Amino acid sequence: MQIYLPIAEVAVNALVLIGLGGIVGLMSGLFGVGGGFLITPLLFFIGIPPAIAVATGANQVVASSFSGVLAHVKRKTVDFRMGWVLLAGGLVGSSAGVLLFNMLSRLGQVDLVVQLCYVVFLGLIGAMMLQESLRALHRARRSGPIKPMRRHQHGWVHKWPLKMKFRASGLYISAIPVLLVGAAVGVLGALMGVGGGFIMVPAMIYLLGMPTKVVIGTSLFQITFLSAYTTLMHAVSSNTVDVMLAVLLIVGGVTGAQIGTHLGARLRAEQLRILLALLVLAVCGKLALDLFLRPDELYSITPGILR
Amino acid sequence: MRRALAPLLALMLLALPLAAQQSPPAPPPEQIVAGLSRDDVDITTSFDGSEIIIYGAIKRETRIPQGHPLDVIVAVEGPAQTLTVRHKERRLGIWINTSRVSIGSAPSFYVVATTRPLHLILTPAEDQRYRVSIPLAMRAFAGPMEVEDAVPYTEALMRLRQASGLYRQDDGAVRLAEQTLFRADVRLPANLVEGFYSTRIFLLRDGKVIDTFRAPIEVRKVGLERWLYRLALEQPFIYGIMSLTIAVAAGWGASAAFRLVKRP
Numbered sequence: 001m002q003i004y005l006p007i008a009e010v011a012v013n014a015l016v017l018i019g020l021g022g023i024v025g026l027m028s029g030l031f032g033v034g035g036g037f038l039i040t041p042l043l044f045f046i047g048i049p050p051a052i053a054v055a056t057g058a059n060q061v062v063a064s065s066f067s068g069v070l071a072h073v074k075r076k077t078v079d080f081r082m083g084w085v086l087l088a089g090g091l092v093g094s095s096a097g098v099l100l101f102n103m104l105s106r107l108g109q110v111d112l113v114v115q116l117c118y119v120v121f122l123g124l125i126g127a128m129m130l131q132e133s134l135r136a137l138h139r140a141r142r143s144g145p146i147k148p149m150r151r152h153q154h155g156w157v158h159k160w161p162l163k164m165k166f167r168a169s170g171l172y173i174s175a176i177p178v179l180l181v182g183a184a185v186g187v188l189g190a191l192m193g194v195g196g197g198f199i200m201v202p203a204m205i206y207l208l209g210m211p212t213k214v215v216i217g218t219s220l221f222q223i224t225f226l227s228a229y230t231t232l233m234h235a236v237s238s239n240t241v242d243v244m245l246a247v248l249l250i251v252g253g254v255t256g257a258q259i260g261t262h263l264g265a266r267l268r269a270e271q272l273r274i275l276l277a278l279l280v281l282a283v284c285g286k287l288a289l290d291l292f293l294r295p296d297e298l299y300s301i302t303p304g305i306l307r
Numbered sequence: 308m309r310r311a312l313a314p315l316l317a318l319m320l321l322a323l324p325l326a327a328q329q330s331p332p333a334p335p336p337e338q339i340v341a342g343l344s345r346d347d348v349d350i351t352t353s354f355d356g357s358e359i360i361i362y363g364a365i366k367r368e369t370r371i372p373q374g375h376p377l378d379v380i381v382a383v384e385g386p387a388q389t390l391t392v393r394h395k396e397r398r399l400g401i402w403i404n405t406s407r408v409s410i411g412s413a414p415s416f417y418v419v420a421t422t423r424p425l426h427l428i429l430t431p432a433e434d435q436r437y438r439v440s441i442p443l444a445m446r447a448f449a450g451p452m453e454v455e456d457a458v459p460y461t462e463a464l465m466r467l468r469q470a471s472g473l474y475r476q477d478d479g480a481v482r483l484a485e486q487t488l489f490r491a492d493v494r495l496p497a498n499l500v501e502g503f504y505s506t507r508i509f510l511l512r513d514g515k516v517i518d519t520f521r522a523p524i525e526v527r528k529v530g531l532e533r534w535l536y537r538l539a540l541e542q543p544f545i546y547g548i549m550s551l552t553i554a555v556a557a558g559w560g561a562s563a564a565f566r567l568v569k570r571p
Contacts, residue, residue, distance in 0.1 A: 011497030066558030235547030254561030
């Protein structure tokens with residue numbers, strides 16, 4: 001079933017797009033990541049122009065994250081207060097990230113920077129998460145019943161001023177590190193064309209010490225708003241959001257997200273984190289290979305003229 | 308005497324307007340009369356490419372000349388685009404884009420269909436003049452040249468475009484019957500760009516073009532495709548809000564639907 005996309009100006013198989021959306025939606029519901037880091041490269045692969053893939057990916061992320069947030073709100077696993085503070089930082093970071101992105105494209109090396117960002121961040125985070133969750137799983141298995149996660153690790157981050165109470169997370173910490181995490185994720189998200197959930201989730205767990213239970217819902221909450229902002233910026237500044245493409249991805253995506261969320265409620269947190277870590281490492285490995293191996297085609301075509 | 312002159316005079320009178328009409332450039336002894344099965348292509352939501360039949364006949368006052376055989380070339384060309392071709396090189400172990408060539412005008416789509424292999428029926432000089440073959444269809448370089456030799460870049464452009472089916476050379480795809488009737492079926496792919504496409508037909512003998520024929524094909528988006536495209540360009544903010552509304556509504560809808568499924 002071929003369908004012609006009005007903005008991308010290519011015809012693609014609608015079922016492939018729905019299936020793609022479904023897989024990414026499943027990830028989104030399961031892990032609390034927006035799925036942008038998967039959808040964008042997958043759209044390149046099926047021949048969607050990169051600029052359109054990035055912008056439309058953001059639009060798809062809005063739908064799947066929103067669907068996921070609703071499911072988490074029902075289960076009361078969203079820390080709204082934390083979400084708003086993260087978002088405030090995120091909007092500032094995202095705007096700065098877009099400026100940086102434009103600067104890099106003028107220099108002509110934006111592709112390389114984006115790819116390097118992916119490899120470095122996905123590699124670091126994937127390795128960290130895998131190591132941590134394997135250790136946690138090992139510990140849990142050895143000591144029989146599941147021990148509660150060590151919380152309230154009062155590190156340097158917790159000594160800062162401007163303390164706020166985040167009841168849903170059971171935290172009483174300074175707002176400054178929360179804002180900084182939000183901003184950093186915003187910059188990287190805009191630069192890499194993703195919502196930033198795969199950075200946000202580990203940052204919340206390891207930097208802010210939030211319990212895994214609320215991390216996913218809160219991350220989805222923040223991602224919904226941040227990618228809505230990104231989508232709007234892309235639509236206005238470069239007309240690169242293809243709504244037809246987005247709708248097809250969304251149809252698959254929202255369904256996948258629901259299944260993922262319900263599936264996630266049945267799996268153990270440690271197992272979920274191992275799965276996410278492996279997924280992150282797999283994407284990182286693929287991107288690293290692309291950078292280091294000799295490509296089949298050394299030439300590439302991009303529309304327009306760069307000055 | 309008068310009676311004998313009358314028919315002769317009548318004949319001369321009849322011949323006069325014909326002669327006056329034809330005198331300035333001597334018409335080619337053989338001319339193309341052609342038609343297209345359609346002169347517009349509508350891009351709808353379910354658009355999956357289109358087939359255009361280009362057909363015609365050779366009109367001649369005299370008998371079919373002997374000697375060199377007659378050949379026909381049909382070229383369909385899409386709207387021109389500006390492009391940048393980039394080249395990757397290994398730096399510090401990583402493959403990165405190091406140099407680029409900007410191409411000021413390359414057709415978004417180009418197909419050449421011929422009766423026989425192109426190099427056998429068209430001399431290089433005539434090819435230069437009419438820009439028929441794929442390499443000559445790409446026209447100008449743009450911007451400062453950063454590289455010494457642009458040839459590998461244009462070759463790469465042709466290779467990539469041929470691989471994606473946007474550039475094609477179909478030798479033998481034009482059927483010519485009795486040196487008079489010809490027909491070419493040109494397939495337009497699904498990834499078409501909107502705009503005016505030009506169809507050129509060349510009639511050849513001995514490697515020389517003896518007559519040409521041109522006709523436009525308009526490719527345009529219609530219905531929902533057109534509406535969305537216009538909205539995205541003219542009202543980007545409203546378009547963005549609409550995209551977001553759809554996304555949020557779909558997200559909520561799926562969530563609500565699953566709750567209904569779960570309840571019983």
